[in-house]
Structures are given as structure tokens and as C-alpha cells.
Amino acid sequence: MSKPREPNGVEPSRSEDDIQRDQLGPRGVPNAPDPAKMTPQRDKKTPKQVDPGHTA
Structure with a gap:
């Protein structure tokens, strides 16, 4: 028998x-x-809220 x-x-x-x-x-x-490691500049540019919600 196969998996x-x-x-x-x-x-x-x-x-x-x-x-x-x-x-x-x-x-x-x-x-x-x-x-x-994340640089301070990249940390500032990274959005804190990841879920943008509905786009439609």
C-alpha cells in the first residue's frame, strides 16, 4: 500500500x-x-499592524 x-x-x-x-x-x-538582525532603520519602516483588512 502507498502512503x-x-x-x-x-x-x-x-x-x-x-x-x-x-x-x-x-x-x-x-x-x-x-x-x-533587523537594523533600526528597517525596524522603523516595518509596519506594526500586519493585517490590512479587506481591500474590496
């Missing part, structure tokens, strides 16, 4: 990128800290 397939439009809980990031670290170096 049941997930219906179309359903995202898996973890992507291939998530799995590789766990194995290799954020920059491909195992156990290295993630150097990415």
Missing part, C-alpha cells in the same frame, strides 16, 4: 529549508549563531 497523499494547497509543517537549517545552521556552519 496517503496530502490534498493540494496544504503546506507541510516544515520545509526543506527548515530541515537543512536545523542540520547545517543558519549560514551553513553547524552550531554557529545567526548573524542576521
